[in-house]
Amino acid sequence: MSVTIPTTPFNDQKPGTSGLRKKVPVFTQPHYAENFIQAIFDSIGDFKGKTLVIGGDGRYLNREVIQTTIKMAAANGFGKVMVGQGGILSTPAASNMIRKYQAFGGIILSASHNPGGPNEDFGIKYNTANGGPAPEKITDAIYERTKLIDRYRISEADDVSLDAIGTSKVDDMEVEVFDPVADYAELMEQLFDFDAIRSHIASGFRISFDAMSAVTGPYAKEILENRLGAPEGSVLNFEPLEDFGGHHPDPNLVHAKALYDAVMSDGGPDFGAASDGDGDRNMVVGHGVFITPSDSLAILAANAHLAPAYKGGLAGIARSMPTSQAADRVAEKLGIDCYETPTGWKFFGNLLDASKATLCGEESFGTGSNHVREKDGLWAVLLWLNILAVRGESALEIVRKHWAEYGRNYYSRHDYEGIETEAANGLMDALRGKLETLPGTTFRDLTVAEADDFAYHDPVDGSISRKQGIRILFENGSRVVFRLSGTGTSGATLRVYLEHYEPDPTRHEEETQETLADLIAYAEHVAEIAKRTGRTAPTVIT
Known part of the structure; x- marks a missing residue:
């Protein structure tokens, strides 16, 4: 009743x-x-x-x-x-x-x-x-x-x-x-070459997956260990707990550091991955290389044809505006469109439903395809495993060859968490007030080419989403992007995205934060982060 x-x-x-x-x-x-x-x-x-x-x-x-x-x-x-x-x-x-x-x-x-x-x-x-x-x-x-x-x-x-x-x-x-788990695991078997992955694992390829005491534990345990034959213990922290076992279930270099350290260690696993609280995000690490989410999207797009579900090619690629432009270069070579959308997976839905895009990704460790209408952490890991199995190369080799072919987009995100909301809004408002005067200004070796407050015109339904982040683009192809995150529950999180494109293969092994040093200094200069927020350093750097 x-x-x-x-x-x-x-x-x-x-x-x-x-x-x-x-x-x-x-x-x-x-x-x-x-x-x-x-x-x-x-x-x-x-x-x-x-x-x-x-x-x-x-x-x-x-x-x-x-x-x-x-x-x-x-x-x-x-x-x-x-x-x-x-x-x-x-x-x-x-x-x-x-x-x-x-x-x-x-x-x-x-x-x-x-x-x-x-x-x-x-x-x-x-x-x-x-x-x-x-x-x-x-x-x-x-x-x-x-x-x-x-x-x-x-x-x-x-x-x-x-x-x-x-x-x-x-x-x-x-x-x-x-x-x-059953229906999802069945779907994954339809998308990927489980026989090839199973054989690769049987040959001695070692994977470590950290479920972070969150929801993907049962999925990863069933698929990676039971169906693909990874040894017991390959899936860590696989029991979902109400408090995630005290973990912060965010798969990045800060909160999944133990996994990163294990994969990077001498004799460590060949490949490591982690997923988040609800299973839609992923971090992937190869022995000797951390693969940024932006690079991951680009590399998956360039190699997706190696998996059964995508052997016919991609209709298009979509990325969120703050995500690096590495995927754009892959799309250009493939002769397909690359769509730049606001942050938030719902913006990809129209593109997927209209068959304008097949693969989508966000720099915030989210990647997915048209198999569902959410980002999918374990799917991304399985696509990587499919590619590794077919190519028979290490993740590091695949990344280096990708950079040699397409150039490297040095990329980082600096998060300032828990900022007083009024101060965060004031910083963004002040930046908006400068946009018209920024083009043509110089800072060290940087010259501003364009500056705007990103607005998205949906090519499917014609809707317009405004104020989606402030973009400052430089003449050398570098970018700085500022936006406030909508995923926290207290205060505001200022995210600063920094990107520098380097086509020269002899400069692809440089340290990321050093390479981005001028952009980091410019971001502080133009936004007055320390003055307006009281923060002299980011809370998290990824």
């Missing part, structure tokens, strides 16, 4: 690029999660009798909010809910389930790469029928509804058993608890 509960709005439920993210104590306020879930249901159209996919990354509060979502889905008229066993479902696996079973949409409970625990982060986002994150017109409608909501509907039924695979009922709605 369902009931209608009176409620009042909260004034802080504006979704970001990946849904609503707040600290757990915010979400545990009475009616807080319920208000947002009801606002989703009130904003997405006629779903009566349709199917909703639900799952999460296993972080603290995951099970409780799944139970709430199931009961609210029943009370609001969904015909069926499909939920991952134990409440577990990686973000790319959720996208696959929505698409494969033609669900109306899905609710994913995650704060992605952010920490988990009783005082850490939680999130709720809605994905549409194409399997991708809701576009801005839907998230805007959800936000408007949160400001007016005065009631929500919920069933008074008992909790569903999430640990037993099978079906049950909540009021008139069917609830199916399914194996969260």
